[in-house]
Amino acid sequence: TRLRKKAYTKKLKELVDDLERQREEEDRAKDVLASRALEEVHHRNTVVHSFLHCRARDERDRRKWAQVLDEDCVLTLPITPYRFFPRGEVHKGVRVVQG
Structure with a gap:
């Protein structure tokens, strides 16, 4: 009986040791995923900030825009009566800016 016990x-x-090791591995994996997600969010925020900065400054230099966006980027905007824009950008009731 003692030997069986x-x-x-x-x-x-x-x-218990196996379960603790498994939990530690899962925690490490979650930490890595959280770290990657945080880096991705930071990168996206940086890109959006750069985009809005260039747009607010009415940047005309294509090299600066190329650092932020791809050439095949398409931006849809509402039609605003208080802001000038070329009439050729209007498609189906929205303003479409390409490149």
């Missing part, structure tokens, strides 16, 4: 206790301790 010791074997059972030993088996339970091994099971």
Whole structure:
């Protein structure tokens, strides 16, 4: 009976150790995913900030825009009566800016 009890206790301790190791690995994996997600959010915020900065300054230099956007980027904007824009940009009731 004592030997069975010791074997059972030993088996339970091994099971607890395995479960703790598994939990630590899962925690590390979650930390890595959270870190990647945070980096992605930071990168997106930086790109949006750069885009809005160039747009607010009415930047005309294509090299600066190329640092922020791809050439095939399409931006849809509402039609604003208080802001000038070429009539050729209007498609189906919205303003479409390409490139």
